[in-house]
Amino acid sequence: MTTTTRRLNLNVGINTTGYLGNAWKYRTGTKHDINDPDYYRRLTELAHKGVFDAVFFSDHPALATDPNGRPFHTIDPLILSTALAAQVPDIGFVVTMSSSYNSPFNLARRTQSTDIISGGRLIINIVSSFNPAVAANFGSEPLPPRAARYARASEFLDVAKKLWASWDPAREGEVPPERFWDASSAHAIDHEGEYFTIKGPLNVPRGPQGHPVIAQAGASEGGIDLAARHGEIIYCNILSRPAGQAFGKKVKDRAIALGRDPAGIRIVPGLVVILGETREQALRKHELFSGAGSEDGLLARFAKENGIDPADFDPDAVLVGANFIPDQNRLMAVGMGLGLSELLTHEKLTARQAVRRSEGHHRLLLGTPEEVADAIIDFWADGTVDGYTLQPPRAPDDIAEFVEKVIPILQDRGVYPRSYEGKTIRDRYGLPYPA
Template identity: 85%
Template sequence: MTSAKRQLHLNVGINTTGYLANAWRYRTGDRHDINNPEYYRRLTELAHRGLFDAVFFSDHPALMTDPNGRPFHTIDPLILCTALAAQVPDIGFVATMSSTYNSPYNLARRTQSADIISGGRLIINIVSSFNPNVAANFGAAPLPPRSERYAKASEFLDVAKRLWSSWDPAREGEIPDDRFWDAASAQAIDHSGDYFTVKGPLNVPVGPQGHPVIAQAGASEGGIDLAARHGEIIYCNILSRPAGQAFGKKVKDRAVAFGRDPSGIRIVPGLVVILGKSRDEALRKHELFSGTGSEDGLIARFVKDNGIDPDGFDPDAVLDAERFIPDANRIQAVGMGLGLSDLLAHEKLTARQAVRRSEGHHRLVLGTPEEVADAIIDLWADGTVDGYTLQPPRAPDDIEEFVANVVPILQDRGVYRTAYEQETIRDRYGLPYPLNDGGDAWAV
């Protein structure tokens, strides 16, 4: 028996106007798109044309009211993904959901239902909410400390896994003619833990994937633990090969320590692509879409964002990695802030160089379609990453450009599919199916 040829995985983020906050000024469409389900259908169909594994919806259950910005999250992603799955075939859906402000039963029921409706095309991205504005939308209690949020998230997923497998019609024995079903096929989970008490069973049966694929984002110590215990698709910020290899090893070593087979983990970091007919054109588009206007503007933003005194700052001096390690106790997400310090720990870069390596905390790739394809294949070919989650600066424009100009190159080089084949996301990613024993063991 021969194993299937390894293929590059690509998801694409399709939140509102695109990934970069200032790029909306240069996109096709109008401001009303972001609340129009038809707009998201068109983006999903475009992603389907590009044969992406899945469309990715991040989420933040709070409206950011900066009048100089734009809403980045609007329609509930699970509801939107369920509607889109009924309209667009094949492609998968990543719906971001908070473990901090949710109940395991409610999430397990809604996501299992959506996975059944979509035919096994759902991925849920479980996040630990970090914004006090989100906490304020769910009551008067303050945001829990980071350690508590991650401990709660881990128990949350333990419970959800057990619920997802709690009613399995495959357990049915011989059923007499006068009975509709074998009630013994559904088993209570009787969970009582530090954060949740849930009797069960779930009133939705096991889905086509066993349970939805679990994605996880975060590179703090708590995030690494959660990824190692539960994550199957890991969304992260990897800016270089050494940093990516170190991150992947850390997650997989931690998984082994928890008694889990690391072969069921896929590393699929974010990627911001800016295309041009030449590299110089791509550089100018970067300056435009970022809202900084020039390379000097990019450097000025770098100085401001990192709290550097601009007086006497030399943009051509090598940066000290330790200077950019984020405070482990800060309110904001720690994992995404680690990308720059991890990059600088492995490469000697100046600020002038660093501002062209990352945008919105993710790896930035600039240049012609051929240069972009080379860069994508580079970290995938040796297994540093399993693929990427494309974060287009503008939607739909940069998705259209990528599908038209980069996808054909990836296909010609034999690293990317030319048609959808596997029906479920688990099969497409080559992920194991959970055994029906409460969700803690994994099929191989």
């Protein structure tokens, strides 16, 4: 069921025009692409050519109406992934869904349905929504506090796991000829918790993976706890080796404390790659794709984002990590801000260096295909990460370039497969099947 040799796992984000908000000006395609199912089929086929384990959809159930931005979350990702699974073989789908604004029965049913339809290729990324614009689409209640959202998310997944296991045709005994089935293969779950009261059983049977693989993305204390309890693939932002090792240890230690085997956890952070024939060329592309226009522009953005007075800003002075710790109660994803503070705690960096180390909160790799492949393998080889979720600045361009130039190097180095092996996501990630 699992491969015996450890290998690099790679997912790739394929939301709309790519990960970076300003890079669409330099991409191939039309603006109509963002709502065209056929465009997502082409991106998925491109990812399949690169033997990616999965395409990744982030999501918010709200339209970002900034006239200077672009709609980033449109077609429902579970619906879209279901159609793509029917069109493209092998590859998996990471689908982001809100535990705050779904009911466990419906979500368990829909996701198990897609896992069955795809033959075991679904990964669900359960998030507890933190955006007031999302809350306003689901009633007049204000957003609950973060702790309550995570407590609800944890119970949500407890219930979902009970539902996913509640009807298993493999439990059928001998069925007499006048009967269609052995109804004792299904049993009520009778869950009565703090947030949910649900009888069950689920009306979709156990699927090819037992249940869909569970991804988890929060890095706040509540997020770490949820990852330790339920997370199998951990999406996070890791900008340095010591920060990554500390994060992985924290999640795995918490899992052990909860009585869970940490062998079922994979660390697969986001990664932004910008390739050039030389590093200098990659730096210039970074300045363009980021929207900053120049290195000075990147520095000005850094000062603004971190509340530094331009009058006091020396881009060549070493930064103090403690000054960059995000407020745990702010209304955005805490984990996104933690990456920078941890990077600056573990490494002595100036702002001029720091702006080249992350983009869109994720590890940034700038350089030639060889340099990028080396840097990916570097963090993977010692177990700091198990793989990456590539976030291409532009889709399709930066996916195509990565598949053409970086993937063959990873394959030649023997760390990445040349074709799909195993059938399910659990096989490919070496994750255990639920009992």
